[in-house]
Amino acid sequence: MPVLEKFRVNGFRGLDNVAVENLSRFNLIIGPNNSGKTSLLEALQLYAAPLDFRAFLAIMSQRGAGLHPNAFFITEQLRWFFQAQKNNETFKAEIAGQTADHAREIRLSYWASNNDKSVIRPPGNVAQQMIFGGPPGTRVEALDSGVLLGQVEIDLDQQAKNPFKKNVKINFPAAGALVFPGDGLDCTIPYEFIEPSPQKHLEAGIEKISTIIRTGVKNRYISLMQAIDPNIDDVQILLTNDGSPHVVLNHRVLGLTPLSIHGDGLRRASILAGAVAQAAGGLVLIDELENAIHFRGLAEIIRVLISWLQENNTQVFATTHSLECIDALATAAQANPELFSLFYFSKNDNGTQLKRLSGNDVIKVRQELGSDVRMFT
Amino acid sequence: MKYSYLVVEGQHDLEVLTALFRLAGFKRLKAISEIPTLWHPQFPKNIINNADLLQRPRVPTVMQKDNEISVLISPAGGLAKIALENQLLALSLENGRKLTGFGVIIDTDPDKGTAAEIYAKIVEMFPGLSFAGKPGEIRAGSPNTGIFLLPDNCTTGSLETLLLDAAEVEFPKLKKAATSFVDSLDSTSAAPTDLKEFNKPFGRKKALVGTMGSIFKPGKSIQVSIHDNPWLTEKTRSLPGLAALWHFLRQLTGIEHP
Numbered sequence: 006m007p008v009l010e011k012f013r014v015n016g017f018r019g020l021d022n023v024a025v026e027n028l029s030r031f032n033l034i035i036g037p038n039n040s041g042k043t044s045l046l047e048a049l050q051l052y053a054a055p056l057d058f059r060a061f062l063a064i065m066s067q068r069g070a071g072l073h074p075n076a077f078f079i080t081e082q083l084r085w086f087f088q089a090q091k092n093n094e095t096f097k098a099e100i101a102g103q104t105a106d107h108a109r110e111i112r113l114s115y116w117a118s119n120n121d122k123s124v125i126r127p128p129g130n131v132a133q134q135m136i137f138g139g140p141p142g143t144r145v146e147a148l149d150s151g152v153l154l155g156q157v158e159i160d161l162d163q164q165a166k167n168p169f170k171k172n173v174k175i176n177f178p179a180a181g182a183l184v185f186p187g188d189g190l191d192c193t194i195p196y197e198f199i200e201p202s203p204q205k206h207l208e209a210g211i212e213k214i215s216t217i218i219r220t221g222v223k224n225r226y227i228s229l230m231q232a233i234d235p236n237i238d239d240v241q242i243l244l245t246n247d248g249s250p251h252v253v254l255n256h257r258v259l260g261l262t263p264l265s266i267h268g269d270g271l272r273r274a275s276i277l278a279g280a281v282a283q284a285a286g287g288l289v290l291i292d293e294l295e296n297a298i299h300f301r302g303l304a305e306i307i308r309v310l311i312s313w314l315q316e317n318n319t320q321v322f323a324t325t326h327s328l329e330c331i332d333a334l335a336t337a338a339q340a341n342p343e344l345f346s347l348f349y350f351s352k353n354d355n356g357t358q359l360k361r362l363s364g365n366d367v368i369k370v371r372q373e374l375g376s377d378v379r380m381f382t
Numbered sequence: 383m384k385y386s387y388l389v390v391e392g393q394h395d396l397e398v399l400t401a402l403f404r405l406a407g408f409k410r411l412k413a414i415s416e417i418p419t420l421w422h423p424q425f426p427k428n429i430i431n432n433a434d435l436l437q438r439p440r441v442p443t444v445m446q447k448d449n450e451i452s453v454l455i456s457p458a459g460g461l462a463k464i465a466l467e468n469q470l471l472a473l474s475l476e477n478g479r480k481l482t483g484f485g486v487i488i489d490t491d492p493d494k495g496t497a498a499e500i501y502a503k504i505v506e507m508f509p510g511l512s513f514a515g516k517p518g519e520i521r522a523g524s525p526n527t528g529i530f531l532l533p534d535n536c537t538t539g540s541l542e543t544l545l546l547d548a549a550e551v552e553f554p555k556l557k558k559a560a561t562s563f564v565d566s567l568d569s570t571s572a573a574p575t576d577l578k579e580f581n582k583p584f585g586r587k588k589a590l591v592g593t594m595g596s597i598f599k600p601g602k603s604i605q606v607s608i609h610d611n612p613w614l615t616e617k618t619r620s621l622p623g624l625a626a627l628w629h630f631l632r633q634l635t636g637i638e639h640p
Contacts, residue, residue: 328427336431362473369469374440375426375433380419381474 007104008320009288012052016088016098017113018044023357029346029364030314031307033294033334034324035379036350041357042324043067045350046198046290047086048100049322053196053288055100055111061086067200067292086113195287197280201296210264213279214242214252220285225313226278230254232305233270233298240264269297274306281313289314291323295330303333311337311344328377335368342368351382385420386483386525386635387475388455389467395487395541396443396457397605401614402628403453406637408445417444421454423474451482453635461494465507477510481525483634484511487627489540490531492583497531497538504529518626520633530630533623542587544627545608548618549594560593 009028014020020041025032034042047064054060065082087096101110217226223240230237239255245263252264252275264275273296280289295303314321325331331347338345342364349360360381362370370376390396400410411417414425424442433439440463442456458464464486471478478484486504490497501517513528514521518535520528533543549557564586569577579585595607608614619628631637 332431360473366469366473369466370473372430372432373466374470375428375430376423376470376474377427378423378473380423 007106007318009102009104011103012045012049013099013101014045014048015100016096017048017051017086017100019088019352019357020044020048021088021356023359025348025359025361027346027361027363028320029344031311031321031334031338031345032323033331033345033347034322034350035326035331035347037352040350040352042350043292046292046322046324049288049290050196050198051113052100052102052109052111053194057193063198067198195284197284197287197289199276199280199289199291201293210252210275210279211242211250213283214240214275217278217282218242220282222282222313222317225309225316226275226282228309229274229278229306229313230271232302232309233274234267237271270299270302273297277306277310281310281317281319284319285317287319289319289321289323291321294323294325295327295333300327300329300333303330304336307333308337311341315344326379328379331367331378332371335364335371338364339368339372347378349378349381383418383449384451384482384636385418385480386451386453386485387424387471387478387481388453388484388631388634389458389464389486389488390455391458391460391464391488393438393457393603394605394608396455397608398541398545398614399455399487399631400443400445401608402619402624402631403445403447405614405616405619406447408447408451408453411444411446418446418452420475420480421452424454424456424470451635451637461488461491461500461503464488464504468508468510471508472510478525478527482636483526483528484508485526485528485530485630485634487530487532489584490533490536490538491540492538497536500531501529518630520630526634526636528630528634530627532627534626538583540584540587542584542591544621544623545591545613546587547621547623548613548615549591551618551621552612552615553594556594556597557590560590560597564590564593 008030011024011026012028013024015022018041019039023041023045025045034045036042047067050060050064061083064086068082084096087098098113099110100113101108103109214226217223217240226240227237230240234256236257236259237254238257241253241255241261242250243253243261245251253261254264254267254271256262264272277289277291280291298306310321313319334345345364345367347362347364347367349362351358351360362378362381367378370378388399390399404410414422417425421442421444426439426441429435429439437459440457440459442454444452444454446452456467458467471484475481488500488504490500494500495503497517505513511525511527512521512523516535517529517531520526532541533539546557567580571577580589592604595602595604595611598611599607612618614624618624
């Protein structure tokens with residue numbers, strides 16, 4: 006996918022009429038808590054996989070809910086994807102993006118048939134309807150007891166001459182194994198979302214490490230890992246005595262060691278590398294980029310990442326609260342400042358405020374004036 | 383609160399402006415905790431990695447009066463570096479829309495061009511602002527803008543011209559003695575390489591001011607003397623050169639009473 010140049014979000018989470026423009030290969034999002042940084046990443050997730058309910062579930066899970074036993078009922082979680090909209094039976098949101106030669110617009114909407122959107126009711130008691138997208142008049146299917154149905158109508162590849170529309174019914178409980186058989190609709194853009202905390206389930210990384218080995222980019226992976234520990238010189242997937250596969254690093258001093266015994270920094274670097282490989286040609290969405298990584302290693306990691314992103318045509322959106330992370334990006338991209346942009350999110354009574362600093366701006370402000378760009382409200 | 387942003391070249395320019403504002407009842411805010419948050423991005427957060435550690439970092443001064451007017455004075459470090467101020471103005475102050483006034487006060491140094499050329503260069507450095515047609519004039523707006531070329535917006539010269547006028551009024555005997563000493567120097571007084579700065583266009587005037595400053599504050603920089611000694615007083619502020627500068631600053635920042 007060519008890089009997204011513009012991205013617009015309307016009515017999703019706390020983001021209303023937010024347009025980010027002049028996007029770069031590497032986009033760093035900064036701003037106070039609750040300013041909408043993570044919501045932007047979530048909107049990008051849905052942009053990449055609008056018909057895949059696993060993306061919706063993943064977003065719920067990233068917020069610590071999803072299918073957790075103590076979580077809100079799923080419909081209630083979905084309702085909070087949308088901004089509060091008074092005097093409106095339907096919650097609506099729009100997510101749109103544009104590359105140099107391509108546009109995509111996604112319209113999402115949600116409502117409850119009992120006219121009481123705020124009440125959470127367990128399945129089986131109340132019929133509830135849910136619709137994702139669709140203009141007025143879109144058919145809505147009533148919810149059978151215990152089964153939640155959704156309907157999607159999304160304008161994909163919305164080029165003026167030939168808007169492509171597709172309705173998809175979703176049986177929500179089966180969403181985990183969701184496919185769209187026979188519809189010939191392949192609209193998912195490769196993407197990876199990296200949560201702030203170091204991933205604990207490393208087995209999930211085996212697929213990505215396999216991709217790295219299979220696609221011949223092991224050297225990139227090793228370069229990234231060496232930014233944390235220069236003694237790492239190889240990665241393999243080996244079966245342990247119990248027959249289960251594990252990611253194993255070759256360490257010049259320690260020998261073959263499971264990735265899982267190493268510290269959070271190496272595991273975070275491994276996740277970053279896996280994401281770039283897996284999302285080749287798509288989007289890598291990173292919440293709190295600097296987490297678990299010592300500041301001295303950040304610039305080298307970002308330098309390797311940027312070079313890799315260019316090679317496999319992948320675009321990064323990352324959030325951070327760290328000035329050291331901003332400096333690391335400015336250092337890593339000093340020779341090619343056009344490769345990155347900084348977006349400052351903030352909120353006031355007029356809603357989300359957005360400020361863009363080009364790579365050149367960031368380099369000048371940080372490396373020549375030493376001012377704290379995080380204070381540019 | 384009315385906020386204004388002034389750009390000067392160096393520390394002694396900053397100190398002269400500071401002294402003028404002090405005469406008008408302004409106080410210098412010394413701790414970041416006292417300084418309005420609007421100004422916080424203007425201060426360096428850390429030592430810049432590639433900075434020359436022998437150079438004084440660009441640290442602005444904030445002069446404030448009765449929570450009504452707050453003036454930030456930034457020592458840019460020379461004409462070439464003034465363009466960097468536009469980064470801060472554009473990115474953190476909405477191209478000056480958050481300000482009452484924005485001004486640049488700079489020497490008319492013949493090495494940098496004529497007054498008109500220097501003026502044009504500075505105007506070009508701030509593409510987001512509109513300026514009046516000539517130096518010394520204020521363009522009213524949001525913000526008010528102006529560029530003052532020292533000493534009088536037309537002839538070549540520097541801040542020292544104004545300081546020597548002030549010395550003539552406040553300590554004429556010292557000035558006479560210092561002038562006699564400086565005038566006694568010629569090309570045989572020291573090695574030519576060591577007299578390079580002295581022989582520049584404003585070298586003698588700067589040496590003269592420096593000589594008097596060293597008598598007042600031996601071993602200290604000229605800005606210490608400007609701060610502590612009576613260079614800028616009610617009397618000297620009414621001299622034509624300093625009066626014109628103060629009038630410019632008042633108009634720019636919205637100070638209603640002298």
